[in-house]
Amino acid sequence: MRRTLLVMTSAYVPVNSASPPAWLRRSAPTAEHVEAFLQCGAILAWSDDRWIMAWGEAEKFPHPHSDQPSLFTPDFLLTDPKPWRVYPHVAAVSPDGLAQYLTRENEEPARRDWHGFDEAEFAVSFGKAQEAFRDGKLRKVVPVVFETSDLPLATNDRCRALRAMANLPAGLMPYGFWDETGGVLGASPELLFENDGVEIHTSAIAGTARGDTAPDDMLDDPKECTEHRVVLEDLTTQLSPLGLVTRSATHLWRVGILSHLRTDLRLTSQGTVTFEELVTRLHPTPAVGIFPRENWRQWTKALDLGERGYFAAPFGLVLPSGEARCVVAIRQVQWDERTMRCGAGCGLVTASQLKNELAELRLKLLATRGNLGL
Numbered sequence: 001m002r003r004t005l006l007v008m009t010s011a012y013v014p015v016n017s018a019s020p021p022a023w024l025r026r027s028a029p030t031a032e033h034v035e036a037f038l039q040c041g042a043i044l045a046w047s048d049d050r051w052i053m054a055w056g057e058a059e060k061f062p063h064p065h066s067d068q069p070s071l072f073t074p075d076f077l078l079t080d081p082k083p084w085r086v087y088p089h090v091a092a093v094s095p096d097g098l099a100q101y102l103t104r105e106n107e108e109p110a111r112r113d114w115h116g117f118d119e120a121e122f123a124v125s126f127g128k129a130q131e132a133f134r135d136g137k138l139r140k141v142v143p144v145v146f147e148t149s150d151l152p153l154a155t156n157d158r159c160r161a162l163r164a165m166a167n168l169p170a171g172l173m174p175y176g177f178w179d180e181t182g183g184v185l186g187a188s189p190e191l192l193f194e195n196d197g198v199e200i201h202t203s204a205i206a207g208t209a210r211g212d213t214a215p216d217d218m219l220d221d222p223k224e225c226t227e228h229r230v231v232l233e234d235l236t237t238q239l240s241p242l243g244l245v246t247r248s249a250t251h252l253w254r255v256g257i258l259s260h261l262r263t264d265l266r267l268t269s270q271g272t273v274t275f276e277e278l279v280t281r282l283h284p285t286p287a288v289g290i291f292p293r294e295n296w297r298q299w300t301k302a303l304d305l306g307e308r309g310y311f312a313a314p315f316g317l318v319l320p321s322g323e324a325r326c327v328v329a330i331r332q333v334q335w336d337e338r339t340m341r342c343g344a345g346c347g348l349v350t351a352s353q354l355k356n357e358l359a360e361l362r363l364k365l366l367a368t369r370g371n372l373g374l
Helices: 031-039 095-099 119-134 156-163 215-219 222-242 276-284 296-302 352-370
Strands: 041-047 048-055 059-061 070-072 084-086 087-094 144-149 173-179 182-186 191-195 199-209 243-247 251-253 258-269 314-318 325-326 332-335 342-343
Touching: 031 041, 031 048, 031 087, 031 156, 041 325, 048 095, 059 325, 087 095, 087 258, 095 156, 119 296, 119 352, 156 173, 156 182, 182 325, 182 352, 191 276, 199 215, 199 222, 199 251, 215 251, 215 258, 222 243, 222 276, 258 352, 276 314, 342 352
Parallel strands: none
Antiparallel strands: 041 048, 041 173, 048 087, 059 084, 070 084, 070 314, 144 342, 173 182, 182 332, 191 199, 191 325, 199 258, 243 258, 251 258, 314 325, 332 342
């Protein structure tokens, strides 16, 4: 019996089949559509060669629409009572097909200064985490810091950032939404979950080093392995009640200027599992939150250097066919009408060293700004 993530009326056709569902069939955007998209739109990479773009004024709902592609765009703390957005226009495009319309005459990059995060304040947060480890309250935490800019991501900046994202290494998944008041835009390496109509897929990605790190240096590092193992064990525990979970071997995964430890997981469900149930079970994973998960909202507020907003929130899309994809919204910028923030987090365990974590945060912030051409 075929099992899907959501109860839908349309027949399922696999993403990788020769005849994908209509929503996934790529079409060529027009200049007029792209201009409207740049003003008020949304994007999510469905695969490395297929992006879903949406534009127009979105309507918000408490649940996904039954016959329209629905974007899931909550904040990290999941406080929005209507986290689903339905746009009047949706199309599947290739990154190259979109990028050809993302060049503007007289385009000048904004002269932007970035104000770094407070390293002394992060050291205080680091100390609080180590105290929680010693007291047996926590095994892993991920405090988040932000760089800030006095300029928002204006239309020309969005155009240039999207063009840069079209040329990113495979494995980075562009996502975002915006309007005249602000938005969020990023390229995440972390998949919270994906439903291909037959199975549910996710990945444990934790442990970070430079892109030129030798595999053995990461795979034999006790701190990095401990951080990764906590995430892997948690994901397995959360998914196991839903069906059979199988795991790949842990390996070093290089993406851009960073390397991570990665293990892929696959769930064969024993029954229908909704998008919302998976979000409840998986968000926030210990890769971006805390472990154990109890009181994760309180610990997040106590350890972060600023409110997360959309940083590390689940960001997803459900199609009428029932297929779904949800990424972890990291490696991003958020902006309003006056300012912009670039966030990064680092996983702390007992063996963490303050200087190493500070270096990791700087590296992730540099990678994010580079990915977006900022």
